Amino acid sequence: MRLLAFVFSFIFSVPLQAQHPVAFATKTELEGVKKSIAAYPVLQKSFAEIKTDVDAWLGRDIDVPVPKDPAGGYTHDRHKANYTLMFNSGLLYNLTSDFRYATLVKNLLLKYAKLNPALKNHPQATSSSPGRIFWQALNDANWLVYTGMAYDLVRNSLTADERTKIENGAFKPEVNFLTQDLKSWFNLIHNHGVWACAGVGIVGIATGNKDYVDMALYGTEKDGKAGFLAQLNGLFSPDGYYTEGPYYIRYAILPFYIFANALNNVKPELKIFQYRNSILKKALEAGLQQTNINGRFFPVNDALKEKDFTSTELVAAVDIAWEVYGKEEGLLTVAKKQDRVLLNRGGASIAAALTNSKNIKPYYPYKSVEFTDGAKGNEGGISFLRVDKDANLTTLVFKYASHGLSHGHFDQLGISLFDKGSEILQDYGSARFVNIEQKWGGRYLPENKGYAAQTIAHNTVVVDEKSQFNAKEEVAENYHGEKLFSSFGNPAVQAISAKQENAYPGVSLHRTLYLLQLPEGKKLVVDLFNTTSTAPHQYDLPFQYNGQVIKASFNYKASTAMQKPLGTKNGYQYLWKEAEANLRDTLAQFTFLNKKTYYTISSLITDSAQIIxxxxxxxxxxxxxRREPSYIIRKRGAAETFVNVIEVHGEFDPVSEFSTASYPSVQQITLKQSDEQYTVVEIRIGEDVLVIAQCNEDFSTNKEHSLHLTNATIKWTGPFTVLYDGSPLK
Amino acid sequence: MRLLAFVFSFIFSVPLQAQHPVAFATKTELEGVKKSIAAYPVLQKSFAEIKTDVDAWLGRDIDVPVPKDPAGGYTHDRHKANYTLMFNSGLLYNLTSDFRYATLVKNLLLKYAKLNPALKNHPQATSSSPGRIFWQALNDANWLVYTGMAYDLVRNSLTADERTKIENGAFKPEVNFLTQDLKSWFNLIHNHGVWACAGVGIVGIATGNKDYVDMALYGTEKDGKAGFLAQLNGLFSPDGYYTEGPYYIRYAILPFYIFANALNNVKPELKIFQYRNSILKKALEAGLQQTNINGRFFPVNDALKEKDFTSTELVAAVDIAWEVYGKEEGLLTVAKKQDRVLLNRGGASIAAALTNSKNIKPYYPYKSVEFTDGAKGNEGGISFLRVDKDANLTTLVFKYASHGLSHGHFDQLGISLFDKGSEILQDYGSARFVNIEQKWGGRYLPENKGYAAQTIAHNTVVVDEKSQFNAKEEVAENYHGEKLFSSFGNPAVQAISAKQENAYPGVSLHRTLYLLQLPEGKKLVVDLFNTTSTAPHQYDLPFQYNGQVIKASFNYKASTAMQKPLGTKNGYQYLWKEAEANLRDTLAQFTFLNKKTYYTISSLITDSAQIIxxxxxxxxxxxxxRREPSYIIRKRGAAETFVNVIEVHGEFDPVSEFSTASYPSVQQITLKQSDEQYTVVEIRIGEDVLVIAQCNEDFSTNKEHSLHLTNATIKWTGPFTVLYDGSPLK
Structure with missing residues (x-):
């Protein structure tokens, strides 16, 4: 171990650049930005915004309070505001040469130099990684990232004595705390770890402390098992999917890009942006593909749904990527919606492009994409099937990835559906009001584990009213789904199939999804979910629909005079039972309206089923x-096949009072065959007949199948075929 | 009566113009439009849109089905589409001289000429005014308006024989049906009547039938007690408020303007646009003032909340008003959002202005405004108090008007609050899915009368769990609220006070609202609601809040394991009781979040009260x-004073994760005096003290008051004073 550490130290032992600033941007770079400000409106606007913010504080005595409050409280928000203020003021010092900006930073840093050495764990600390300035260490890491850059920006203006005071007083206690007291947390492969490494590394660059930089790069033991490079290796699949999901890559992308950018300035020989086949480029592109047409990140695992690609983190990543990876059109679309830029070379460059481009596309170039999960790409994955385009884009999300670390949900083989910018079949996201003190100090609420992470909160089968893996993260993280086949080449027929055999002991789950567009344009999802077991079970398949109930084709009994919870645990205790129906051998159709579009779930009911x-x-x-509805299909048996067709149809215009195609066109669903070898479904759609035949055991693309049904023979090659009125659908 | 009819006939006996077209626009006018199309983008776009729509039908045999379906069904939608198609095609014939457009109209009209004579009441007719082509006569009136204009547009292209067939076959049976079979409906002073008069009148103009025009203007008896002029006299207050409320003026404004425009072409001597001090100008301006910053009409009485000023009806009114009343800047803002224009002189003119104007304001010039109700302006009224501007506009709506005819709700002294484009304290609107066949044929749902119109669905006091006037329209329409005082001149202090003594026998209701803006910008509503009776009652004051619960300052018991309805009738049977609290002598504070803003209701609880x-x-x-929440303050006693302060505060930004001022600043409320003479309230807001003193019996503006409190004397002139730290708030 020691030898390895020595080798690493040796390889990267070039002296840290003495010229400052160099962390956020170099001196030369900032001189260039300064000259460009007047030329590009969005650069000028971004400059003016921070100048307005900072100018309001010039010459004032800014509070550096003794830490006391949780997120959303005064001391929390003041410290958070302070690090942004110091960073922005440091930038303005370089862009205006006005010494008052440097003085503002210096005064604050000297206050922190007095405060920090005496800090103990924050009084509101509740997690296993307590903070000192903030309630959790993660926020202290945020502070290091920004304060480190601020120091670097004003370093040249400080006396040697001031530098010593700040480096020993403001930074050293924090760095020591994170790398010694919280060593194992610092070394975690996790978004917290990314921020921690970036914070310590940037302070190392700003203060010329090689020890800090080495710990940031290779972990506290400097053995490469932890640290920034290990994060780059461990958190992404080879195609750039971040294992905690889109919400957390949104958060981690800033320290990844900002620290990489600083490293690129001081250690260009690392070629950090080319590291692992340019994994940071893939990470950003994957992150952007995981947004909806309104820019919001798809909720997967713990996620706040409001987050979109206009957040600060994405501004940083997009502007740096524009500079280091080349000028891609999609980034320009995102930058235009962000409507602000970094005040560095990338920011100035994309601002110039925004000024000079006439036809910036209104939507990011979304496409169907499947990502593997796991560092080696062998831990299942997640797919985004898309059809149509621009404002009419429909996206089907299918998760068969690994658990997603501590923020994972128990939603193997879960789907969600987005259409025209709206959530149609939703994932609850997380139960949290971030930074609202009244709501449990802005932390994840108890209902996050109690409900939002449970299987019943998703759109996937729940067995015996228990969550997958009994809702135990330590069990779940040993397993992942397994993709069986996929086909994305034909826009009219996109298919994905995966299984999960470990979520419930003795039960195999297998789901196949077909996203289809019929010749006349109609879009539908055919959802075949097979459960197999030797013992009888209760299987619940919930659809978390988002909209107003228009019509159910069947009779049900509504809880009109009293409502009770559906169950007592595993998330069921949070559900009021609004109505239930007992059905037998029928086609159950349920239509709801979301904004201007109708959606119908047509469910084949063979034998008996309950709908709740x-x-x-x-x-x-x-x-x-939030008070939100779901539609649950409940079956009992050892092996059950759920056949559902989700149809996007019609239009309701309440302003002009038109309603068209408000009825589903699916007329009948027949399960022609369902066994270990094949599943064959026939769907009558108006006057037309759709047939889907899939093989359940051989998924090779060149395997030829010939299947004899009662009055026809179907022949095809590959794992499946989709026929429309007898011919392959195209 | 006969003499009067004769006089009217005589005065307006100039021959109807022989030149056609003349109803929607004149020949000369359309020649001018034709020349302008290429010059103005929005005119060109509007032209291209209808051309695309109509061209798709050229040369096709278009169905004129035997009427069968309710709203949203095939025959309903086909007939609706047909009259739009005929009108547009008629326009295109004039704007392109392409004869195929005239042929399309002719073929459809000849089909109607065959269909209509044999029609009996529609099989889906359920109302007291059944239709023939449609389920209700109102839609038949719509058909007459558009089909009449279509006929006028192509009349010159038809042979005498074709004209006779169409006039006798398509129009006569419909006109006879409305004016004879449904005579009393036709003569109603009501939005249906407006459409009916416009339909019959336009057909009269198109066919040169003086009898029709006279009935349209003066009623079937031609005595002026009914008909268009009586509508103009009876439906509006002198300041332009339409007695059915904003949703229905939105609907009626089209026949008002379109028929007036046609009359202006053929009977300019009527000076219809100047009629009753230009009542149609006031009507449009009042309608636009009754929209939110997103253009949506405030829901008052039966109303669908989606309706906004981009609807077809407002396009027609705005474009015609632009031409006949002069070029007002606010209309340009609306026209820009409408993004389409009429293909007539007004449309071309506003299209030119849209093309040539550089700085069209983003918002309509909203202002605080109070409207009287009733033809003479003496039936109470409705006020819109506004503070702040543009995207930050706050609007408080206060209703003390007459009942609002058949679509009125039992909501005397009800308020609603809008802020930043959102509904904060909402009015449910109406329970209806217009034109969605599955939802009761698109009609008003039973829950409209059962819940949406009941008092408990609003933000006003409910006595003894009964609705005002026992929810009887025939009783309610005899009464209206009475304004006591108002003051709109000081933007920091706007006040309005009204009473209603007839809604509940033996109970007097008196509500005074203060919309305040404090020196530091904070906005709050102080709501003083006095109930007076000699007998004890239960008083419920509901706040239909719209948002996520953040915090209640008091303990309450939540219905966690079972939910039951709050009551059994008068709307209460639709409410699940989610939680309740029993409070005594305290300040109850309830904070909720709507989008990015916090709102707190601070309620003074003297003696005891329940919160539900x-x-x-x-x-x-x-x-x-829809599943929507409310927060109800319940008091028992003979005379009760509800003192509530609704505070707009703070900001939550989920993207940048900042939360500021999430706690209310109201610290204490004290009722210093409350009797028949005066109400005095003291509100501690942070370190400041707000005092409101109002006189309850003398509302004259020059009356001097001097009031001795325990440790101070307050002197003021007029009905009220608002002091902030001892000085009048400005």
């Missing part, structure tokens, strides 16, 4: 959950 | 109601 309408809100005395 | 959290959805087996 629920709404969240039971056992929620603090009103922590 | 509810949500709609009980006894709603068909899912006809």
């Amino acid at each position: 309408f629920t709404r969240t809100g039971a056992n929620d005395p603090d009103f922590n959950l | 959290f509810t949500r709609t959805g009980a006894n709603d087996p068909d899912f006809n109601l």
Whole structure:
């Protein structure tokens, strides 16, 4: 181990650049930016915004309070505001040569130099990684990233004595705390670790401390098992999918890009942006592909749905990527919506492009994409099937990835559906009001584990009213789904199939999804979900629909005079039972309206099934959950096949009072065959007949199949075929 | 009566113009439009849109089905599409001289000429005014308006024989049906009547039938007690408020303007646009003032909330008003959002202005405004108090008007609050899915009368769990609220006070609202609601809040394991009771979040009160109601004073994760005096003290008051004073 550490140290032992600033941007770079400000409106606007913010504080005595409050409280927000203020003021010092900006930073840093050495764990600390300035260490890491860059920006203006005071007083206690007291947390392969490494590394660059930089790059033991490079290796699949999901790559992309950018300035020989086949380029592109047409990141695992690609983190990544990876058109679309840029070379460059480009596309170039998960790409994955384009884009999300670390949800083989910018079949996201002090100090609420992470909160099968892996992260993280086949080449027929055999002991789950566009343009999802077991079970398949109930084709009994929770645990205790139906051998059709579009779930009911309408809100005395509905199909048996067709149809225009095609066109669903070898479904759509035949055991693309049904023979090559009125659908 | 009819006939006996077209626009006018199309983008776009629509039908045999379906069904939508198609095609014939457009209209009209004579009442007719082509006569009136204009547009292309066939076959049976079979409906002073008069009148103009025009203008008896002029006299207050409310002026404004425009062409001597001090100008301006910053009409009475000023009806009114009343800047803002224009002189003119104007304001010039109600302006009224501007506009709506005819709600002294484009304290609107066949044929749902119109669905006091006037329209329409005082001149202090003494026998209701903006910018509503009676009652004051619960300052008992309806009738049966609290002598504070802003209701609890959290959805087996919450303050006693302060505060930014001022600044409320003479309230806001003193019996503006409190004397002139730290708030 020691030898390895020595080798690493040796290889990268070039002296840290003495010229400052160099962390956020170099001196030369900032001189260039300064000259460009007047030329490009969005650069000028971004400059003016931070100048307005900072100018309001010039000459004032800014509070550096003794830490006391949780997120959303005064001391939390003041410290958070302070690090942004120091960073922005440092930038302005370089862009205006006005010494007052440097003085603002210096005064604050000297206050922190007095405060930090005496800090103990924050009084509101509740997690296993307590902070000192903030309630959790993660926020202290944020502070290091920005304060480190601020120091670097004003370093040249400080006396040697001031530098010593700040380096020993403001930074050293924090760095020591994170790398010694919280050593194992610092070395985690996790978004917290990324921020921690970036913070310590940037402070190392700003202060010329090689020890810090080495710990940041290779972990506290400097053995490469932890640290920034290990994060780059471990958190992404080879195609750039970040294992914690889109919400957290949104958050981690800033320290990844900002620290990489600083490293690129001081250690160009690392070629950090080319590292692992330019993994950071793939990471950004994958992140952007995981947004909806309104720029919002798809909720997967713990996620706040409001987050979109206009967030600060994405501004940083997009502007740096534009500079280091080349000028891609899609980035320009995103930058235009961001409407602000970094005040560095990348920011100035993309601002110039925004000024000079006439026809910036209104939407990011979204496409169907499947990502593998796991560092080696062998831990399942997640797919985004897309059809149509621009404002009419439809996206089907299918998750068969690994658990997603500590923020993962128990939603193997879960789907969600987006259409025209709206969530149609939703993932609850997380139960959290970030930074709202009244809501549990802005932390994840108890209902996050209690409901939002549970299987029933998703769109996938729940067995015996228990969550997958009994909702135990330590079990779940040993497993992942397995993709069986996929086909994305034909825009009219996109297919993906995966299985999960470990979520429930003795039960195999196998789901295949077909996203289809029929010749007349109609879009539908055919969802074949097979459960197999030797023992009888109760299987619930919930659809978390988002909209107003228009019509159910069947009779049901509504809870009109009293409502009770559907169950007692595993998330079921949060669901009011609004209605239920007992059905037998029928086609159940349920239509709802979301904004201007109708959606119908047509469900084949063979033998018997129950349908349950629920709404969240039971056992929620603090009103922590949004009140949202679901439609649950419940079957009992050892092996069950759920055949559902989700149809996008019609238009409702409440302003002009037109309603067209408000009825589904699916007329009948027949399961022609369903066994270990094949599943064959026939769907009558108006006057037309759609047939899907899939093989359940051989998924090779060149395997020829010939299947004899009662009155026809179907022949095809590969794992499946989709026929429309007898011919392959194209 | 006969003499009067004769006089009217005589005065306006000039021959109807023989030159056609003349109803929607004159020949000369359309020649001018034709020349302008290429010059103005929005005119060109509007032309291209209808051309695309119509061209798709050229040369096709278009169905004129035997009427069968309710709204949203095939025959309904086909007939609706047909009259639009005929009108547009008629226009295109004039704008292109392409004879195929005239032929399309002719063929359809000849089909109607065959269909209409044999029609009996529509099989889906359920109302007291059945239709023939459609389920209700109102839609037949719509048909007459557009089909009449279409006929006028192509009349010159038809042979005498074709004209006779169409006039006798297509129009006569419909006109006779409306003016004879449905005579009393036709003569109603009501939006249906406006459409009916416009339809019959336009057909009269198109066919040169003086009898029709006279009936349209003066009613079937031609005595002026009914008909268009009586509508203009009876439906508006002198300041232009339309007694059915904003949703229905939105609907009626089209026949008002379109028929007036046609009359202006053929009977300029009527000076219809100047009629009653240009009542149609006031009507449009009042309608636009009754929209939110997103253009949506405020929901008052039966109303669908999606309706905004981009609807077809407003396009027609705005474009015609632009031409006849002069070029007002606010109309340009609306026209820009409409993004389409009429293909007539007004449309071409506003299209030119849109092309040539550089700085069209982003928002309509909204202002605080109070409208009287009733033809003479003496039937109460409705006020819109506004503070702040543009995207930050706050609007408080206060209704003390007459009942609002058949679409009125039982909501005397009800308020609603809008802020930053959102509904904060909402009015449910109406329970209806217009034109969605599955939802009761698109009609008003049973829950409209059962819930949406009841008092408990609004933000006003409910006495003894009964609706005002026992929810009887025939009783309610005899009464209206009475304004006591108002003051709109000081933007920092706007006040309005009204009473209603007839809604509940033996109970007097008196509500005064202060919309305040404090020196530091904070906005709040102080709501003083006095109930007076000699007998004890239960008083419920509901706040239909719209947002996520953040915090209640008091303990409450939540219905966690079971939910039951709050009551059994008068709308209460639709409310699930989510939680309740029993409070005594305290300040109850309830904070909720709507989008990015916090709102707190601070309620003074003197003696005892209950607080109840509810949500709609009980006894709603068909899912006809949206699931929406309310916060109800319940007091028992003979005379009670509800003192509530609604505070707009702070900001939550989920993207950048900042939360500021999430706590209310109201610290204490004290009722210093409350009797028949005066109400005095003291509100501690942070370190500041706000005092409101109002006189309850003398509202004259020059009356001097001097009031001795425990440790101070307050002197003021007029009905009220608002002091902030001892000085009048400005």
